[in-house]
Amino acid sequence: MTAPSTEKFIVPIGPQHPALKEPAHFEFTVDSEMVTASSARFGYVHRGIEKGAENRNWIQALYLVERICGICSNAHSTAYALGVEKLAGVQAPPRALAIRQIFIELERIHSHMLWAGVAAHEAGFDTLFMYSWRDRETVMDLLEAISGNRVNYSMNVLGGVKYDITPALSDAVLRGIDLLGKRLEYYLDVATTEETFVQRTRGVAPMTAAQAESLGTTGPTARASDVQRDVRVDSPYLLYDQFPVTLVTETAGDLQARFTVRIKELFESLRVIRALLEHLPPGELTARMPRRVREGEVVSRVEAPRGELFYFIKSAGGENPYRVRVRTPSLCNFSSVLVGVIGHRVADIPMILAGIDPCFSCNDRSVIFRRAGEDDASAKGGSLPSAL
Amino acid sequence: MTNTESLLAQAVDLIGDRATVQHTLEPNRFDLAVEPAKLLECIALLTSAHWGYLAAISGLDHGPDSGRLEMLYFFCNKAAVITLRVPLARETPRIPSICGLIPSATLFEREQMEMFGVVFEDTPNSDHLFLPDDWPAATYPLRKDFLTPAPPPAPEDSKGSLP
Amino acid sequence: MSDVPAGLPKPWTRMLNSVQTWSRIHSPWAIHFNTGSCNGCDIEILATLTPNFDVERFGILLQGSPRHADVLICTGPVSLQARDRLRRVYEQMPEPKFVVAVGSCSLSGGVFQGCYNVLGGVDKVIPVNAFIPGCPPRPEAIIDGIAKLLGSLQEKKPEVKK
Secondary structure: OOOOOOOOEEEEEOOOOOOOOOOOEEEEEEEOOEEEEEEEEOOOOEOOHHHHHHOOOHHHHHHHHHOOOOOOHHHHHHHHHHHHHHHHOOOOOHHHHHHHHHHHHHHHHHHHHHHHHHHHHHOOOHHHHHHHHHHHHHHHHHHHHHHOOOOOOOOEEOOEEOOOOOHHHHHHHHHHHHHHHHHHHHHHHHHHHOHHHHHHHOOOOOOOHHHHHHOOOOOHHHHOOOOOOOHHHHOOOOOOOOOOOOOOOOOOOOHHHHHHHHHHHHHHHHHHHHHHHHOOOOOOOEOOOOOOOOOEEEEEEEEEOOEEEEEEEEEOOOOOEEEEEEEOHHHHHHHHHHHHOOOOEHHHHHHHHHHOOOOHHHHHOEOOOOOOOOOOOOOOOOOOOOOO | OOHHHHHHHHHHHHHHHHEEEEEOOOOOEEEEEEOHHHHHHHHHHHHHOOOOEEEEEEEEEOOOOOOEEEEEEEEEEOOEEEEEEEEEEOOOOEEEOOOOOOHHHHHHHHHHHHHHOOEEEOOOOOOOOOOOOOOOOOOOOOOOOOOOOOOOOOOHHHOOOOO | OOOOOOOOOHHHHHHHHHHHHHHHHHOOEEEEEEOOOOOHHHHHHHHOOOOOOOHHHHOOEEEOOHHHOOEEEEEOOOEHHHHHHHHHHHHHOOOOOEEEEEOHHHHHOHHHOOOOOEOOOHHHOOOOOEEEOOOOOOHHHHHHHHHHHHHHHHHOOOOOOO
16 A cells, blocks of 8 residues: 655646736646645746837837837836926826826726636636627727727827827717727626626635735735725826726625726726816827936836836936836736635636736746746646656 | 825834935935945834835946946835835945845845846845846846847938927 | 658549648648737737637637647747747647748847847747738738738648758
8 A cells, every 4th residue: 555645746837828828937836626835937028128228219118118018008108108208397288198098098998808808718708708809899999090009009109199089089989988888887797696707706816905915916906905006096197186086996805806896997997088088188299308308217107907007217318218117017916826826726726817917028028938848738737747 | 285295204204314315306206315234124114104015126227337236115105105225336236135024025126136136135035037047147137237239220211309 | 741641642642632731721720829029919819719800710720739730820029038949839830830920029029129038030940931010910910911821822732841
């Protein structure tokens, strides 16, 4: 009779990623089906952007930071543009600020709907994935109609925005918003009452407010645990002081709360977009920016779809930025996953990971790395530990 | 006094004379110059008073000629932002780890370690976070003496002024 | 590795080849691989599966394993580490195989040209059959590029690439 083994079994997940089309590497130590420990290794999408920004002039760097992430590219370019304008002592005109705010909220809608679809796909709920991505096309069409591109819209220039919202476009946006409002009501209903979906999300990976704060979480992940934190409310930028959003929080702190917070936030986004379109300030779209930005340092914070996006920009008085430090929200939220999975089943891991809406390209600004022995390891984990 | 001003005043009060206050070009932001030896004390005061949260840690290289590196710790409380600035010698930059007080800082410390070559004493994990394992040793990409090529030149007709 | 066993009478070889070509053109299985992209191209590729674009009506299925795939769809500027992984994925695919490079980054490195850690283009590592430019290309452009690739297969016998 053989003695029971005391060896631990480690499930490596990634770099082919289970929850998103992005690479990262996690290792979960399991005892039968329960996770007992976890660790992570990133760096899979590292491109050297912070250094790249130093080798480019202020305008070129704008296009670079916009491509840190395709999903929240507007948040990055807005944070950067606001920071550089502050440094240069330039205020973009009110119409530009309003259009920027409309775009940041439209981006939030597309990002949360994208996430809802992917998270539903992780739960095996492909119908919701198809529905939400089909409805998301409404937003994509609006973004394209105004800016000319569906992703990486390049709306911002230093000093303002490139494209105007004409009355015709404004009508189209309002019609699109009405449609989205109805669809979002439906998704909220599904997330809270659809029994099979609820069973995969209610009570899964709960996090108290104290835990969320100590783990440094931000964004909807933190607000789902009743942490009252949202840069749009705490430190209003653009026109959020005149067209504010209400803080949306939940108390349960579980996966279901993370769903409902995101959907409810979108109702706020729709409301703000409507208000902005009805009161769009007239005037110029851009203000003049100098080619060299005077010496100084600035901090620029915006609320990206995933949480607080933090930019520290330093100018040495030249044509190139001296330092651009980008701290993205996903980096803060990973600790909550590494702690949250413990005590849960392996099958819940993809959902828990999806719950923070991870964005590895934001997180890493890094390159992909693959270790030997990973050949055709399937994305769903559960493969035997390779030579890592 | 606005809410932001009172929050800033509160932080300055907490830290007392352990740091030197410097104003910045933004009214909602103060810089606090702190010596490495006093860093943990200052952070402990902020965390025990629940003053805001650690938003980011960033290294800053003032160039090989200056002989200086700096490590910046950003704390945010609503709209108020304070930056603890810790000067470090470029040749041997050592600074205490703050992970004992703020465990989630480990990811930030790992990133700054590999990018600037700063040693965080007693940090729980000093593996590379973003750089690959086979990255050459003692090569710190975000230092000013690590040179990368500039992008290809822009076409002639784009040399006009900013829009 | 040849597709059809050698030594068969010519009519059999011709028939088996045309069946293979027909099945590859009419139902290519694809694997998607991200070599360090910002995700823009990847979400547009994913969007092709969704109802508005519905690439599955062309018989294209997105697979998880390179060993089941006919087409490799690549995004990203290829980081130094991704190079080995990309090569390995390519080698695991059975012949004949085709590579589609999606987005400016996989064509030339895009905005990331010159950044440390970035090679600058998928064709620096593996041979590419179709380039789809854009930042990111629209889902329609992606489908068009793949359809053009499949169309070019129809015109000639697929050559076995070594």
